[in-house]
Amino acid sequence: MPDLFMDLLIRELNSILSEMKSAEGRLNGLEGVIDGLWISINPSGSFRNAVAVDGGLQEVKLANGHLLSMARAIAVNNMGMEPIRVVKVALFPESSPGGILTMSTLEVKAALEAINRYGGLRYVLMDGSLFVKLLEALRVLLLGRSIGEVYAIPEAVEFLNITSSLLTEVSRRGVRLIFVSKDTNLRVYKEYAILRELAKSSVSQVSELASEGLNYYSVTWSRRLRLRFFNLMRRLSGTREASLMGLLLNQSVSDITLLASSTRRVGISHGMVKPMVLSGGLSPWLSELSDDELVRMVKRKLNDSLTLRGVEPSLDPSVLFNLPQVALTYVSASMDDSPMLVEVPIRGEGFLKRPRFRELNDTSVLTEVAGLMLGDYVDPVRYNGLLTLAHVYANFTVGQLGEYIAMLQDRLGLRFSRRLGLAVL
Numbered sequence: 309m310p311d312l313f314m315d316l317l318i319r320e321l322n323s324i325l326s327e328m329k330s331a332e333g334r335l336n337g338l339e340g341v342i343d344g345l346w347i348s349i350n351p352s353g354s355f356r357n358a359v360a361v362d363g364g365l366q367e368v369k370l371a372n373g374h375l376l377s378m379a380r381a382i383a384v385n386n387m388g389m390e391p392i393r394v395v396k397v398a399l400f401p402e403s404s405p406g407g408i409l410t411m412s413t414l415e416v417k418a419a420l421e422a423i424n425r426y427g428g429l430r431y432v433l434m435d436g437s438l439f440v441k442l443l444e445a446l447r448v449l450l451l452g453r454s455i456g457e458v459y460a461i462p463e464a465v466e467f468l469n470i471t472s473s474l475l476t477e478v479s480r481r482g483v484r485l486i487f488v489s490k491d492t493n494l495r496v497y498k499e500y501a502i503l504r505e506l507a508k509s510s511v512s513q514v515s516e517l518a519s520e521g522l523n524y525y526s527v528t529w530s531r532r533l534r535l536r537f538f539n540l541m542r543r544l545s546g547t548r549e550a551s552l553m554g555l556l557l558n559q560s561v562s563d564i565t566l567l568a569s570s571t572r573r574v575g576i577s578h579g580m581v582k583p584m585v586l587s588g589g590l591s592p593w594l595s596e597l598s599d600d601e602l603v604r605m606v607k608r609k610l611n612d613s614l615t616l617r618g619v620e621p622s623l624d625p626s627v628l629f630n631l632p633q634v635a636l637t638y639v640s641a642s643m644d645d646s647p648m649l650v651e652v653p654i655r656g657e658g659f660l661k662r663p664r665f666r667e668l669n670d671t672s673v674l675t676e677v678a679g680l681m682l683g684d685y686v687d688p689v690r691y692n693g694l695l696t697l698a699h700v701y702a703n704f705t706v707g708q709l710g711e712y713i714a715m716l717q718d719r720l721g722l723r724f725s726r727r728l729g730l731a732v733l
Contacts, residue, residue: 352679360694377407381414404456631659
């Protein structure tokens with residue numbers, strides 16, 4: 309059947325690309341701040357005795373409106389051992405984050421099993437962002453309001469519990485836990501660079517607001533700060549400050565967007581940006597709650613889950629209090645490729661303390677990891693051999709999905725939505 313929409317799609321894509329390039333071109337002297345974040349480093353060996361973990365998720369809509377969630381994860385290694393595979397199939401209401409939380413849990417489960425099964429393990433490479441995964445689980449648990457979110461509270465709790473176990477185990481065994489994201493829409497370095505520049509403004513309202521914003525991991529996550537920047541931007545229309553605030557609030561421009569163009573300006577092929585530490589990020593008022601207030605809030609949320617789903621998951625308060633902060637950097641392995649987000653957990657004041665984005669005092673761990681990432685890099689597809697292999701195994705192909713749907717129909721008699729049936733045909 310011919311595609312009747314291709315010409316319209318291309319027109320829309322060109323419009324989006326033009327908007328993104330326009331935003332990149334309105335840096336207004338910010339180039340120096342962004343370019344100054346880079347630190348030149350050299351490749352240093354490779355990950356030996358390592359495991360890489362990735363997961364896959366496919367959700368199909370049933371005729372009754374529910375989502376059939378099929379999640380899986382695999383841990384592959386370079387020690388000649390059999391890979392570890394885990395699978396979970398579950399039903400969730402439409403628009404529930406339960407599926408993605410289940411996949412994240414399976415990834416951690418595979419990593420834990422690898423640590424317990426393989427001797428002499430030194431590194432565990434996890435696909436994705438630890439900060440984003442923690443943020444999503446905590447958002448569902450503490451701030452979730454929709455039916456789909458409340459329904460997924462047990463999955464959020466399970467992820468937090470098993471992640472706590474993984475962090476304890478890697479610390480006990482001296483294994484380095486590393487999270488790598490090839491694609492990410494984080495905007496923390498972008499905001500950091502813009503706020504630092506705005507803090508130098510001669511307009512007192514701008515400099516004071518920017519200085520306040522530097523105490524948060526993201527001003528766009530705070531409705532109060534977002535509105536203050538927006539109103540100030542409108543008042544100062546036509547000025548450099550207004551242009552920078554517009555870039556600050558622009559959600560289509562991420563860290564990778566700015567850092568990728570920066571590597572070409574600086575001419576750096578092997579490097580990392582200045583390591584930083586992330587904490588919090590859900591809501592500033594949450595960090596102001598006492599431990600007792602937080603425990604009572606969690607109990608109310610767990611009771612909501614019991615009322616809706618008949619399941620009351622168990623969560624020790626110490627799991628929440630001891631969640632780590634996240635140290636991160638971006639690693640550039642080639643001027644022809646986007647930088648990679650690299651994170652490691654660090655023990656400190658705790659993840660739920662005041663949302664902040666601050667400089668990291670001891671950068672030795674991330675510098676070591678960045679050197680190893682460069683040593684294993686081949687090209688944009690094979691950015692890390694083990695992670696690429698894990699992704700190939702874990703990712704659902706279109707053909708596999710069609711086979712699974714046919715099997716579920718034949719063996720279990722499941723009825724899928726009409727639109728899914730048309731898509732498969």
